[in-house]
Amino acid sequence: MEVEMATSVMDPLKDVLLTYFMPEKCYDEFFLNFNFLHVECLKIVLSKGLGIGIILGSVLVKLPQILKLMGAKSAEGLSFNSILLELFAITGTMAYSIANNFPFSAWGEAFFLTLQTVAIGFLIQHYGGKTIKGLIFLVVYFALAAVLMSPQTPMAVVTTMQASNMPAIIFGRLIQVGTNYSNGHTGQLSAVSVFLLFAGSLARIFTTIQETGDSLMALTYVISSSCNGVIAAQVLYYWNSSPEALKKKAE
Template sequence: MATSEKAVSASFMEPFREILVNYLMPEKCYDEFFLNFNFLHVDCLKIIISKGLGIGIILGSVLVKLPQILKLLSAKSAEGLSFNSVMLELLSLTGTMVYSIAKSFPFSAWGEVFFLMLQSLAIGFLIQHYKGCTMKGLGFLVIFFGLLAVLVSPLTPMFVVTTMQASNMPAIILGRLIQAGANYRNGHTGQLSAVSVFLLFAGSLARIFTTVQETGDSLMVLSYIISSSCNGLIAAQVLYYWNVSPVVKKKAE
């Protein structure tokens, strides 16, 4: 391509250069795409797809559990939801967030964990609230944020953070099995939101690819593989019990 054409392209894209380089691609990929017009550069395409997915997952995570929260508020009931399962999920989310911060991974590689953690906290509180244990739910929030402040501070040794991330795998498995067991015993999925379940499943699948690309951390990759498998189990139950509700079950009995 002529030097003049490259100059025109560079001039046109200059206002967007800083945003693209800071959030979507390294400078070498910017040069490949917008100066050399090499749009089929494989390594750069992988980076952009990974970054794009990561940003999409983070934006989507803000709403992932909102349908679940709204369903609880609408029904004024937490029937079918396991508080122990929520606690184990919080352990997993917190471990991933603290580990990612300690390792200085880019926010695009783990940002959704922060928003999922906040939404899981809200669900945990609502479960306690609708069980008539509002004060217990408030105490749960205070204790959690106190522990989180300690974990993200320099006071916590790296081996503790790594151990927490390693414990994610049994925590994820146990948490999902508890929820799956509750669904099986009840013969329905209660107030479990199908939208939230399917979004979590899709997000965890996409995270396998983005984690490989952005961190290369085998511990995090394995965590997301296990998470995807367990989320897939709950999604399968939602489909299996699709036409069954607590009301229908009671009438049948």
């Protein structure tokens, strides 16, 4: 009776573990052989856990940035061109991952980051007095994204787009870095969002290698981490600088 009860309790847990965290061979290693130090399985579980954590975190990662823009009713210090290049890179990763049937845990945060980045792009236009352009931007982006995600898009197109991610990420981040430098502050850039993006891109290097083995995607995250690190360093450097403080000094 006790064995049956234990089995009935473990069945739902087993289903969750096998679906999201590990293959059956690792379940057997951990829960039948009690080999909790199996290196290959530990890597798999760590990668899956990090992937799910990144996806869950990505739901809120840019929310502080959106709230900061809405609270200030200003997008000062944020570059729309940088947002466009970032969207190009994120969309390319999504299209490439879907075309290659990579697991959602390996790229799922791109979906949530896309929605939040599009919202930021619209807010930059809106608070810049260009609401109509912002609405056109939304329509055009989602139309293009729908085409790219469709099975009719040739594999060569999404592969080329993924390969183009690296220069897009570099130029996009450099534009933001240059904007911060020329302003002498980071404006309405959210420190929380910047540091979360930096941490997430670092973790993605490991999960991408572990779950997809795709060197192109892994290299993309290495470059993304480096660029995000530069912006994070600027946030720290300009921590006590703000548009208001610089205006007072000028006066």
